[in-house]
Amino acid sequence: MTQPDTASDLLIDPFQRRVNYLRLSVTDRCDFRCVYCMSEHMTFLPKVELLTLEELDRLCTAFIHMGVEKLRITGGEPLVRKGIMTFFEGMSRHLDSGALKELTLTTNGSQLARFAQPLYDAGVRRVNVSLDTLDNDKFADITRWGRLPQVLKGIEAAQNAGLRVKLNAVAVKGFNDGELFDLTQFCAERDMDLTFIEVMPMGEDIENAARLGQFWSLKDLRNDLAERFTLTDLSERSGGPARYVRVEETGQKIGFITPLSHNFCESCNRVRVTCTGEIYTCLGQEGKSDLRNALRADTNSNEPLNAAIRAAIGLKPKGHDFDYSRQDVAGRMTRHMSHTGG
Ligand SMILES: Nc1nc2c(ncn2[C@@H]2O[C@H](COP(=O)(O)OP(=O)(O)OP(=O)(O)O)[C@@H](O)[C@H]2O)c(=O)[nH]1
Ligand SMILES: C[S@@+](CC[C@H](N)C(=O)[O-])C[C@H]1O[C@@H](n2cnc3c(N)ncnc32)[C@H](O)[C@@H]1O
Ligand code: SF4
């Protein structure tokens, strides 16, 4: 069975939102140490804790049978997971059957020069690349371990392979506020979409005071952009948190993800699964359920897994609790963004 048989196979949460988008983190490891995401001496999970590639395949297949149509692979850095192309190649059967409409990933771009073509061959057509600055030194500062030319090469390789690229830039006050127009122009010249993301309070070992200092409201960012360009609000929503504008002068589309200053939860269509098989039904809440035991309970039947997925969806909360309105970072998540994959 590749398509949901009846409406009852679909995943509907308690607020009547249909879950058709799965974000799967395939590793917590990364070759960068972005300051807003990880501490420099991050401790990673032992390898035995991770779901195997076969288990990741079974898990995604179960979700797809329950109506998931969009699968985004993330991490950590998804392209540093050993053997990950085997997983992508396996998923392409669901694209071929029509059950899966989109197979995509969010990446830091460091490995794209190597993987762009195989990803395209597996049916990926679009990648989101995280890039906050076009300045070599700043890039090395914010990612701690990353090098900009490697990422730029990756982006070029992705475009040459035929992949559509969207840049995600985290807006950090006092860091990339001077690069608003450079980033916009960089994307316009290359026909890439661009989305700005507000910093979210994740990871208890990342300094609170520093984080509050980093907060750059996208409302301010949009106003800065509007001083130079004519912006037209677009009504289109991807079912996700981004709101889009068209820049009339360049024709490009720019998105804003403002989880803290705007509530988009009423149309939420997604859940996240970590590389250890925990399902988080909301990025902004601590609530999680385990799928790994169910996955391993019976390797011949998916019944325990299907039941565990349904039970988890039945607990999906209405929305997040992030709140920057007080001087402390209330509603902060203790886990890291790399744990759930953003
Ligand atoms: N609060 C919240 N933030 C989200 C959610 N989904 C994505 N984000 C944020 O948006 C960032 C960028 O998301 P992407 O990985 O590019 O995925 P996307 O926005 O679904 O991508 P598109 O398919 O291009 O719409 C994530 O890392 C998160 O920071 C969500 O459901 N809730
Ligand atoms: C956790 S990363 C995982 C995928 C990949 N390593 C990458 O960087 O694209 C996914 C996204 O989360 C974003 N991110 C990480 N920490 C964040 C935070 N505290 N607030 C907002 N976005 C964050 C990153 O910029 C990236 O776009
Ligand atoms: S944002 Fe992505 S690239 Fe940066 S440390 Fe986190 S997982 Fe790695």
Ligand code: SF4
């Ligand atoms: S905060 Fe939670 S409910 Fe709101 S859009 Fe994100 S995942 Fe969905």
